[in-house]
Amino acid sequence: MANVLVNAPKTAKKGDTVEIKALIMHPMETGFRPGTNGRIIPRNIVEDFSATWNGREIFRMKMSPAVAANPFVSFFTVATESGTIALRWSGDEGFVAEHRVAITVT
Amino acid sequence: MTRLRLGLTLTAVFCTSFAVAQGGDPRRSGYQEMGPALQKMQDDDTANPAMLYAQSGATAWTEKAGLAGKACADCHGDAAVSMKGVAARYPAIAPSIDKPVDLEGRINLCRTTHQQAPELAAESDDLLALGAYVALQSRGLPIAPPDEPKLAAVRSAGADLYKGRQGQLNLSCANCHDDNAGRKLAGATIPQAHPTGYPIYRLEWQALGSLRRRLRNCIVGMRAEPWRPGAPEYLALEAYLMDRARGMPMDAPGVRP
Numbered sequence: 001m002a003n004v005l006v007n008a009p010k011t012a013k014k015g016d017t018v019e020i021k022a023l024i025m026h027p028m029e030t031g032f033r034p035g036t037n038g039r040i041i042p043r044n045i046v047e048d049f050s051a052t053w054n055g056r057e058i059f060r061m062k063m064s065p066a067v068a069a070n071p072f073v074s075f076f077t078v079a080t081e082s083g084t085i086a087l088r089w090s091g092d093e094g095f096v097a098e099h100r101v102a103i104t105v106t
Numbered sequence: 107m108t109r110l111r112l113g114l115t116l117t118a119v120f121c122t123s124f125a126v127a128q129g130g131d132p133r134r135s136g137y138q139e140m141g142p143a144l145q146k147m148q149d150d151d152t153a154n155p156a157m158l159y160a161q162s163g164a165t166a167w168t169e170k171a172g173l174a175g176k177a178c179a180d181c182h183g184d185a186a187v188s189m190k191g192v193a194a195r196y197p198a199i200a201p202s203i204d205k206p207v208d209l210e211g212r213i214n215l216c217r218t219t220h221q222q223a224p225e226l227a228a229e230s231d232d233l234l235a236l237g238a239y240v241a242l243q244s245r246g247l248p249i250a251p252p253d254e255p256k257l258a259a260v261r262s263a264g265a266d267l268y269k270g271r272q273g274q275l276n277l278s279c280a281n282c283h284d285d286n287a288g289r290k291l292a293g294a295t296i297p298q299a300h301p302t303g304y305p306i307y308r309l310e311w312q313a314l315g316s317l318r319r320r321l322r323n324c325i326v327g328m329r330a331e332p333w334r335p336g337a338p339e340y341l342a343l344e345a346y347l348m349d350r351a352r353g354m355p356m357d358a359p360g361v362r363p
Contacts, residue, residue, distance in 0.1 A: 003159075003161045003162060005152040005161070007150070007153070021152060023152060023153060023155060024158075068309075069313065070155040
């Protein structure tokens with residue numbers, strides 16, 4: 001699986017706004033560039049990124065070829081209950097990556 | 107008398123280190139020339155994209171390779187202990203071949219001799235990842251090139267390359283990085299060219315790259331002809347630049363614009 005680096009708080013107070021930052025290794029090949037042989041390199045991007053908190057979706061974004069390689073996404077959410085934040089990336093060539101972090105809400 | 111001399115020496119050493127700590131050193135790293143946003147990006151290990159490569163390097167460190175069936179860790183153990191300060195010393199003379207090598211060259215030397223594995227391709231992601239992982243262990247440590255007499259010739263060859271004009275624009279490295287450092291080249295600040303953060307994640311490349319790639323970039327920018335891959339000129343320049351940055355803290359793997 002692709003390398004992933006996630007920065008999320010381990011604990012939060014109920015009702016607090018928490019920031020979740022996620023970085024993933026991916027070439028984000030645009031599909032517009034010719035390779036050394038002159039042929040177009042096929043598009044290979046992460047198309048979809050989503051986050052769920054105990055199974056409930058809290059964030060989703062569509063990515064385009066304009067997004068740089070190794071996309072870094074940061075978003076905010078409100079801490080509701082203890083559990084797992086699951087991050088999921090999917091894209092071209094059957095690319096899927098998942099990462100889970102535990103968070104305790106008091 | 108001896109005691110007096112010792113006292114004077116100690117005072118001198120103290121004054122020097124104090125001056126360095128107080129910013130008496132006119133040298134500035136590429137990190138110091140960056141804006142606060144990029145500095146933050148580099149400082150946060152979960153936002154610095156070079157750390158993704160270091161992650162791959164950490165995995166490769168424990169993976170067995172080659173006919174010998176050995177991993178880096180089988181000889182070197184924990185990289186956090188054995189590789190501390192190593193990247194800050196290279197390029198150095200490799201005793202087994204009695205020739206200067208840079209960190210990437212040293213990794214490949216280990217592969218061919220100890221692991222009996224094929225060399226990793228120059229500038230490949232695998233080699234850069236291992237380099238980033240090893241360089242990470244020297245973060246914050248001062249650059250300390252070895253006092254090898256054999257390196258002196260390499261360094262002076264590098265100094266000549268650094269100061270010599272070349273290419274259609276008839277520029278030398280020194281024209282920009284000594285004479286005009288801190289000023290602007292179009293929108294970019296010209297850094298003093300201290301290789302403190304290599305391998306670097308350069309945003310323009312959208313990838314991790316070696317010091318050689320950076321040198322090649324500059325040479326093309328001067329409209330000179332880059333040396334062939336693996337040419338001794340790269341090593342000479344690397345050795346000179348590391349000596350020029352002696353004592354500056356490593357911040358590898360760095361982020362650069």
